[in-house]
Amino acid sequence: MLFNSYIFLFVFLPLTLLAFYGARSLGKMQWSVPVLVIASLTFYLTSGVFNFALLLGSILLNFLVSQAARSGSPGKARMAVALGIAADLVILGYFKYFNFFVDNIAKATGHDMALHDIALPVGISFFTFTQIAYLVDCLRSRSSERNLLTYALFVTIFPHLVAGPIIHHARVRSQFDRLGHRALDPAMVAVGCTVFIIGLGKKVLLADNLAGTADLVFNAADGGAAIGTALAWTGTIAYTLQIYFDFSGYSDMAIGLALMFGLKLPINFDSPYKSTSIIDFWRRWHITLSTWLRDYVYIPLGGNRDGELARLRNVFVTMLLGGVWHGAGWTFVVWGALHGFYIVSNHLIRKAVPGRLRDDRSSVRALKQGATLLLVMIGWVFFRSASLDGAIAVLRALVHADPAATAMAPDPVAVPVLLAAALIALFAPNTQKLVRYDDDPLAPIRWRGSSAFLGADRMLGVNVPTALACGSVLALCLAFIWRPSIFIYFNF
Numbered sequence: 001m002l003f004n005s006y007i008f009l010f011v012f013l014p015l016t017l018l019a020f021y022g023a024r025s026l027g028k029m030q031w032s033v034p035v036l037v038i039a040s041l042t043f044y045l046t047s048g049v050f051n052f053a054l055l056l057g058s059i060l061l062n063f064l065v066s067q068a069a070r071s072g073s074p075g076k077a078r079m080a081v082a083l084g085i086a087a088d089l090v091i092l093g094y095f096k097y098f099n100f101f102v103d104n105i106a107k108a109t110g111h112d113m114a115l116h117d118i119a120l121p122v123g124i125s126f127f128t129f130t131q132i133a134y135l136v137d138c139l140r141s142r143s144s145e146r147n148l149l150t151y152a153l154f155v156t157i158f159p160h161l162v163a164g165p166i167i168h169h170a171r172v173r174s175q176f177d178r179l180g181h182r183a184l185d186p187a188m189v190a191v192g193c194t195v196f197i198i199g200l201g202k203k204v205l206l207a208d209n210l211a212g213t214a215d216l217v218f219n220a221a222d223g224g225a226a227i228g229t230a231l232a233w234t235g236t237i238a239y240t241l242q243i244y245f246d247f248s249g250y251s252d253m254a255i256g257l258a259l260m261f262g263l264k265l266p267i268n269f270d271s272p273y274k275s276t277s278i279i280d281f282w283r284r285w286h287i288t289l290s291t292w293l294r295d296y297v298y299i300p301l302g303g304n305r306d307g308e309l310a311r312l313r314n315v316f317v318t319m320l321l322g323g324v325w326h327g328a329g330w331t332f333v334v335w336g337a338l339h340g341f342y343i344v345s346n347h348l349i350r351k352a353v354p355g356r357l358r359d360d361r362s363s364v365r366a367l368k369q370g371a372t373l374l375l376v377m378i379g380w381v382f383f384r385s386a387s388l389d390g391a392i393a394v395l396r397a398l399v400h401a402d403p404a405a406t407a408m409a410p411d412p413v414a415v416p417v418l419l420a421a422a423l424i425a426l427f428a429p430n431t432q433k434l435v436r437y438d439d440d441p442l443a444p445i446r447w448r449g450s451s452a453f454l455g456a457d458r459m460l461g462v463n464v465p466t467a468l469a470c471g472s473v474l475a476l477c478l479a480f481i482w483r484p485s486i487f488i489y490f491n492f
Contacts, residue, residue, distance in 0.1 A: 001046040002252045004203050004477070005484040012043065013257075020261055024184075032179040032446050035155055036261060040156040046125070047162075052089075055156070061087060062131040066144035069135065081139045085132050092128045095120055100328035122164035125325060125492050127155055129289075133296055134169050145169060150176055159257035163250050163489040165268040165288040175263050175441050184262035187445040192259025197470045198431050198478075199252025204477040206421045208485050213414040213449040214239035214384065221397070222390035232240035232397035238414060239384045240377050241421040242274065246488045247286070251429050255439075267439045272432045273376075276368040278342040279350075281376060289325075293318050312347060315338035326383070327492050331391055335382040342375055346382050 001008050016039040023031040045052045065084030069077040099115045106113040134154075138144045141197045145151040153176060154169050155161075217235020220227055227235075242299040251268040272285035282290050298318040304311040316337075323336015378395065385391035396402075431437070 001043055002484045003250070003257075003367055004200060004481050004484065006478075007482065009478075009481075012039075017260065019342050027181075030180045031178055032261075033150060036157060036179075037149055037153045039160040040153065040161060043158040044156060044161060047122045052122055054124075055127065058088070058091065058131065059152055059155050060148075061134060062155075063145070063148055065135060066138045066151075067146075069138045070142060070144040073454055077139055077142065081135045086134050088128050088132055088135075092124060094118070095124055097328045120491070122490055126166060127161065127166050129166055129325075132153060133166070133292060136296060137169065138402045139341065145173065157258070157263070158264075159254040159266055163247070163487055163492075164286075165251055165252075165254065165266050165289070166292050167265060171266070171441065172263065179262055181193055185445055186258045188446075191437065191447055194435055194466065194470055195259065195431055195437065196253050196256025197474050198250040198434070199254075199256060200477045201473040202205075202245040202249030202252060203487070204480050205473070206417060206424075207242045207244075207249060208480070209411075209413060209417040210238045210242040210245070210421060211485065212407070212411050213418070214242050216411075218384050218390065218394065220388070221393040222386040224389075224393075227394070227397045229397055229399075229401045232394050234255045234414075236377055236381055236394065236398065237422070238418055240273075240373075240380050241418065241425060243380065243383070243488055244425055245421060248431075250487045250489065254433075255437070264439050264441050267432055267437070269430065270432070271425075273373055273425045275370060275372050276365055277372055277377060278339065278346045282339075282343065282370055289322070293322050297321055301450070312344045315343050315347070319343060329386075330388055331385050334388065334391075335379050338382065342379075465483045 001012060003049075016035075019035050020032060023029075025037055041052070044055055049087055062084055065080050066081035068086075072080060095118055097116055102113050102115055105111075145154065148171070154167070154172055157167075157172075160167055188300070214235050217227060218239065221232075235489075248269045255265050255267070266288055268287050270284040270287065272281050275281035275284055298314055301314040301317060302310055303314060319334070319340030320336045323332045323334075323339065326332045326335070343361070381394050381398075382388075382391045383396065432439075438446065
C-alpha cells in the first residue's frame with residue numbers, strides 16, 4: 001500500500017485514526033498500542049502473504065534473541081546476538097543478493113547457472129537494519145523489550161516500516177508507554193497533517209513529474225542509444241531532484257503520519273543540496289542511515305582508534321557497504337566506492353588546507369556548494385543507471401556532444417517543474433524549519449500560526465493561510481494520484 005494512493009488516503013488512514021482516537025475517547029488508552037500493531041500489520045499484509053509471514057518470522061526471531069541476550073551470561077548473550085545478526089543477514093542476503101552473486105559467478109566461470117525467481121520483500125532492508133541495531137543495543141545494555149506486542153510495534157509501525165527512517169528502540173519505547181496513559185497534544189495532529197501534505201506534494205507534484213525526463217535519458221543510455229549533451233544534463237539534473245523529493249517526501253509523510261498518532265520519528269533530511277562538502281552532505285542526506293552506518297559499521301571496524309590511515313580505510317569500507325546496501329548491482333558498488341573516495345579525499349583536503357576550507361564568504365560558500373552538488377550528481381548517474389555501460393554513456397554525454405545522438409525531447413511540463421524543484425531544494429527552508437519540528441520525543445510542539453481560523457490557532461496550531469495552502473496542495477495531489485507511483489527507496 002502506498003501513501004500516495006486513494007485507498008490509503010480515503011480508507012486505511014481514516015479507519016486507523018478512527019480506531020485509534022475512538023478507543024482513546026472511550027477511556028481505553030491502553031488499546032493504543034494494539035490498534036497500531038493491527039493497523040501496521042494490515043498495512044504490510046497488502047504487500048503479500050509471503051512477505052507478511054517473513055516479517056512475522058523476523059520479528060519473532062529477533063525478539064527471542066533479545067530475550068536470550070538479556071537473561072544469559074555475557075558469553076551466551078554475545079553468541080545469541082551473533083547468531084541472530086547472522087540469521088538476519090542471511091535472510092537479507094538471500095533475497096537481495098543471491099541472484100547477483102550467482103550471475104557474476106556464472107559470468108566469471110563461463111558456466112550457465114539458473115537464477116531463482118526471487119522477489120525482494122518490501123522494506124526488508126529497513127526492518128532488518130532496525131532489528132540488527134536493536135540486538136546490538138541489547139547486548140551493550142543487557143536489557144531488552146519484554147513485551148512482544150510493543151516490540152512488534154517498534155518494528156512494524158507503518159509510517160516507517162517500508163522505507164524508513166531507521167529508528168532505535170530506546171527512542172520510541174518511552175513514546176509507546178506514554179500512549180497508554182497520557183493525553184496527546186492536539187497540535188501534533190495539525191502539524192502532522194501539514195508535514196504529511198508537504199511530503200505528499202514533494203512526491204506527487206515534483207518527484208513524479210521529474211521521473212519521466214530522468215527515465216527517458218537513462219533508459220535510452222542503458223539501451224545503447226547515443227544522447228546529446230543538453231539532454232544528458234537535463235536527465236541528470238532531473239534525477240538528482242527526483243530522488244531528493246521522492247525520498248524526502250516519503251520521510252516527511254512518515255513523520256507527519258507518526259505525529260497524527262502522537263509519535264515522533266527522527267529527521268532524515270536537512271537540505272542536503274545546500275551542503276558545502278561531501279562530509280556535510282552525508283550529515284544531511286538520509287541521516288538515519290548515515291548514523292546507522294557510523295554506529296554499527298564504522299565504529300565496530302575500529303573507527304579512528306588506530307590512526308589516520310586506518311580511519312580513512314574504515315570510512316571507505318563503510319561507504320562501500322552503504323552502497324551495497326542500496327542494491328545488488330555493480331552500479332551501487334561503484335556509487336558507494338565513489339562516495340567513499342569523496343569522503344576520504346575531503347578529509348585529506350581538510351587536513352592539508354584547513355584555513356581555506358573555513359573561508360565562509362558567500363562567494364566561496366557558493367563555490368563549495370556547487371562543487372559538492374556536482375560530485376553528488378556524478379554519483380547519482382551510477383545510482384540511477386541499470387548498467388555501468390549506461391552510466392558511462394551518460395557521463396560521456398555530459399562532457400562530449402555526440403553528433404550521432406538520437407533526437408529526443410523531455411516532456412515540456414518537466415522544464416518548469418525542474419526549475420521550481422531546483423529553487424526549492426537550493427533556497428527554500430526545509431520542512432522541519434517551516435513547522436519548527438523538533439524530533440526530540442520530549443520537546444513540545446512549538447509551531448503555532450497567527451490569524452487563527454475559528455480559534456484553532458490556540459488549540460491546533462493552524463491558521464487560515466496555512467489551511468488554504470495545505471488544502472490547495474492536497475487538492476492538486478488528489479487530482480494526480482489516480483495512477484500512484486512507487487517510491488524509489490521501496491526498491492532497496
